[in-house]
Amino acid sequence: MSHAKVDSVLDTVIVGGGLCGLALANSLHGQGRTFALYEARSRLGGRILSVPGAGDAMALDLGPTWFWPDTQPRMSKLVADLGLQFFPQHDNGSVLHLTDHDKRPDTIRVADLHGGAQRLAGGMGALVDALANALPPDAMHLEQELLSVRDLGAHVELLFRCAEATTIVRARQAVLAIPPRLLDERVRFEPALDAALRAALQATPTWMADKAKIVVTYDQAFWRAAGESGNAFVSHEQVVLGEIFDACDATAEHAALGGFFALSPQFRASVHPSSMPMLISSQLVQVFGPQAEHGEQHMQDWSTEAFTCSTLDMTPLDGHPEYGNPQLRRALWSNKLFLGSSETAAYGGGYMEGALEAAARIQRALAIDVDAAQPASGNAACLTHFNAQVAALRVGAIERYRQHLQRYLAAQAKEQLTQRALLDTVEQVYSEALDQLGGLPFDTAAVGVQRGRSDLTPSVLAAFDGFNSALLEEVAQFNRGSCAISNFPNEHDLNQDYIETIARDLAAAWREFAINVNGVLLHKGKAQVTLAE
Numbered sequence: 285m286s287h288a289k290v291d292s293v294l295d296t297v298i299v300g301g302g303l304c305g306l307a308l309a310n311s312l313h314g315q316g317r318t319f320a321l322y323e324a325r326s327r328l329g330g331r332i333l334s335v336p337g338a339g340d341a342m343a344l345d346l347g348p349t350w351f352w353p354d355t356q357p358r359m360s361k362l363v364a365d366l367g368l369q370f371f372p373q374h375d376n377g378s379v380l381h382l383t384d385h386d387k388r389p390d391t392i393r394v395a396d397l398h399g400g401a402q403r404l405a406g407g408m409g410a411l412v413d414a415l416a417n418a419l420p421p422d423a424m425h426l427e428q429e430l431l432s433v434r435d436l437g438a439h440v441e442l443l444f445r446c447a448e449a450t451t452i453v454r455a456r457q458a459v460l461a462i463p464p465r466l467l468d469e470r471v472r473f474e475p476a477l478d479a480a481l482r483a484a485l486q487a488t489p490t491w492m493a494d495k496a497k498i499v500v501t502y503d504q505a506f507w508r509a510a511g512e513s514g515n516a517f518v519s520h521e522q523v524v525l526g527e528i529f530d531a532c533d534a535t536a537e538h539a540a541l542g543g544f545f546a547l548s549p550q551f552r553a554s555v556h557p558s559s560m561p562m563l564i565s566s567q568l569v570q571v572f573g574p575q576a577e578h579g580e581q582h583m584q585d586w587s588t589e590a591f592t593c594s595t596l597d598m599t600p601l602d603g604h605p606e607y608g609n610p611q612l613r614r615a616l617w618s619n620k621l622f623l624g625s626s627e628t629a630a631y632g633g634g635y636m637e638g639a640l641e642a643a644a645r646i647q648r649a650l651a652i653d654v655d656a657a658q659p660a661s662g663n664a665a666c667l668t669h670f671n672a673q674v675a676a677l678r679v680g681a682i683e684r685y686r687q688h689l690q691r692y693l694a695a696q697a698k699e700q701l702t703q704r705a706l707l708d709t710v711e712q713v714y715s716e717a718l719d720q721l722g723g724l725p726f727d728t729a730a731v732g733v734q735r736g737r738s739d740l741t742p743s744v745l746a747a748f749d750g751f752n753s754a755l756l757e758e759v760a761q762f763n764r765g766s767c768a769i770s771n772f773p774n775e776h777d778l779n780q781d782y783i784e785t786i787a788r789d790l791a792a793a794w795r796e797f798a799i800n801v802n803g804v805l806l807h808k809g810k811a812q813v814t815l816a817e
Contacts, residue, residue, distance in 0.1 A: 300461030302330025307643040334409025342538040343407030346584035350401035358640035369405035371534040380516035399694035461624030465594035484611035491634030493597035500579035505539035549587035607633020631711035674747035
């Protein structure tokens with residue numbers, strides 16, 4: 285095997301061309317920063333995959349399909365900034381439920397099944413294309429599989445493989461925007477990662493890695509003509525597709541149904557390829573009738589993707605995976621190595637929103653902050669501006685909580701509704717506050733540092749005094765008056781033990797936020813000193 289070595293040391297190397305890596309690359313490029321992006325696949329997008337269907341007339345999403353503007357502000361802003369068009373998921377409130385393969389499905393009514401989900405015109409691949417087209421082509425490197433990462437003191441050394449050749453790349457900072465389990469399974473680290481971090485990597489499931497998805501196109505949306513939404517759930521013992529939805533384009537001029545497989549990865553692998561289309565067609569006919577038999581099938585089994593699914597991911601989960609482990613958000617090797625991917629996000633883990641949150645976190649953490657080059661307008665003025673921004677965030681927090689709670693209710697979650705929705709809310713607020721802080725021209729170079737803490741940190745944090753306790757009280761009052769959760773007694777009237785559990789979660793989120801605030805201020809100070817020199 286031949287070896288090629290890049291002699292120069294790059295500023296930043298991003299490994300992984302999914303949404304997290306692409307969003308970070310765009311941020312750096314917009315700041316005039318140099319970078320290189322390496323992707324193992326022959327395409328960009330990672331788990332975002334849109335393929336042509338219906339004679340190339342429409343884009344079919346075989347990866348993520350939806351985003352939710354009410355609870356995903358980063359996705360909403362990115363879509364708006366890129367000028368992309370979006371439309372609501374079709375849903376007229378009717379849902380077919382098939383519980384017996386020998387009978388017709390029942391029709392039930394479920395209001396707002398998809399919780400305000402939106403889709404992109406041109407598929408989610410349009411998001412990838414828009415981000416990629418804004419980047420310099422010579423900075424993008426495809427079919428480059430990461431094999432190892434070494435800490436060499438002043439820089440990081442990365443070893444990539446492409447076919448039979450390997451390439452050594454050196455960078456002052458490296459970002460691994462790769463799902464945690466894949467990093468642990470496929471990449472060698474020198475020195476080895478510590479036990480706590482490795483345990484966190486292994487315990488973090490790769491979102492949708494064991495799943496398979498199908499989209500079937502038709503000449504017309506016959507289910508809509510029959511008054512059906514296209515939504516269906518199948519739960520009998522011979523189920524193939526457990527969940528089905530309308531996948532038409534915005535006008536329904538091009539018709540399609542999408543579905544998620546209920547079959548395990550192992551079972552899917554045991555089915556002969558020629559038999560699977562028949563099983564899918566049979567299932568669709570059971571639900572929608574004979575018109576569903578002859579469609580054009582497009583299937584993606586993510587469990588067969590080496591750069592998506594790890595060995596650990598082949599074991600199905602009992603419920604929704606838990607994300608947000610703070611171990612995965614640590615800066616490693618003296619701020620030279622950072623872990624990305626949606627699974628590392630403080631909120632929105634697994635979703636595209638989480639990928640964007642992870643990208644924003646890493647952008648803040650990268651050592652040289654170009655905002656430090658701006659002339660300072662005075663720390664007092666910056667604090668006043670920041671306090672006003674935080675005040676607006678605090679006022680809007682209860683509405684964010686309500687939206688997160690509604691999402692969990694729409695997803696038919698039954699446990700820890702308040703705890704999960706409230707933690708999502710504060711993580712989102714803290715993340716946006718850090719974005720605001722990073723964009724303000726504080727003069728931190730002349731500010732003292734005591735035992736690793738900037739003297740500005742307490743003043744910045746003061747904007748959030750009493751935030752957790754006030755929000756928790758407001759949430760408790762909201763729950764007591766909410767008809768939506770009146771059927772959940774433990775959520776409707778929070779008992780003291782539950783309140784204390786939530787308070788501990790909020791305190792942990794606050795500690796991480798305080799550390800990040802201090803880090804942003806310290807990095808600004810270092811950058812200003814560097815620029816002054």
